Amino acid sequence: MTKTSHLYHGTxxxxxxxxxxxxxLPMVGxxxxxxxxxxxxxxxxxxxxxxxxxxxRVVHAMVAAIMFEVTEEDFARYDIGxxxxxxxxxxFEYGALAVIDRxxxxxxxxxxxxxxxxxxxxxxxxxxxxxxVRPANALSGxxxxxxxxxxxxxxxxxxxxxxxxxxxxxxxxxKKPPLDLY
Numbered sequence: 001m002t003k004t005s006h007l008y009h010g011t012x013x014x015x016x017x018x019x020x021x022x023x024x025l026p027m028v029g030x031x032x033x034x035x036x037x038x039x040x041x042x043x044x045x046x047x048x049x050x051x052x053x054x055x056x057r058v059v060h061a062m063v064a065a066i067m068f069e070v071t072e073e074d075f076a077r078y079d080i081g082x083x084x085x086x087x088x089x090x091x092f093e094y095g096a097l098a099v100i101d102r103x104x105x106x107x108x109x110x111x112x113x114x115x116x117x118x119x120x121x122x123x124x125x126x127x128x129x130x131x132x133v134r135p136a137n138a139l140s141g142x143x144x145x146x147x148x149x150x151x152x153x154x155x156x157x158x159x160x161x162x163x164x165x166x167x168x169x170x171x172x173x174x175k176k177p178p179l180d181l182y
Contacts, residue, residue: 005101005102006051006099006102007099007101007127008049008058008097008098008099008100009047009058009097009098009133010058010059010061010062010065010095010096010097010098011095011096011097012065013094013095014069014094016096016138016140019135019138020138022132023133023134024047024098024100024134024135026045026047026131027045028040028045031064031065036120036121039120043119043121044119044120044121044130045130046121046128046129046130047128047129047130047132048127048128049100049106049129049133051125054125055153056153056158057125059153059158060158060159062155063085063086063091063155063159063162065095066086066090066091066094066095067085069094070086070094074086074090080163081163081165083163084162085162086163087156088145088155088156088164091155092140092141092142092144093141095140095144096140097140097144097147098133098138099135099136099137100135102127105129105131106127106128106133108127108128109123109124109125109126109127109128110122116130
């Protein structure tokens with residue numbers, strides 16, 4: 001299976017046990033509710049995914065979710081600049097990426113499947129499902145770091161909230177990823 005046959009859903013690592021047990025369930029999370037504010041009553045529960053070319057948007061959404069997970073103890077472990085909310089190491093500690101095999105039942109922004117009313121919150125490039133989605137795989141920690149490095153998507157290189165200079169004592173540099181993670 002080629003990389004283009006996969007879709008991706010960013011999440012928090014702490015959600016992986018529930019995702020393994022139940023799949024990704026259509027819902028409206030706090031990030032979406034906050035993003036749409038007063039219009040949140042028009043939001044439809046869905047599972048949102050992105051293709052390889054839109055992974056940068058997934059990383060940005062993950063950063064937004066991870067910012068609310070970081071603790072005072074995390075800040076004590078790292079010398080994170082005052083203008084930042086986290087660093088790459090914390091991103092890979094808290095974040096996870098569900099890898100999903102693309103299915104004909106998924107809809108794409110602007111091209112909903114027959115009988116599907118496109119959710120209000122769909123944005124250009126989004127893939128979505130109104131039904132539960134079972135990921136083929138999940139990446140977290142070092143496997144997520146390698147996957148994003150292969151695509152030149154180090155969080156601090158694309159997101160202004162991630163401190164590019166903060167490292168933990170003994171932190172390892174990113175190793176060259178394998179040619180194919182699958």
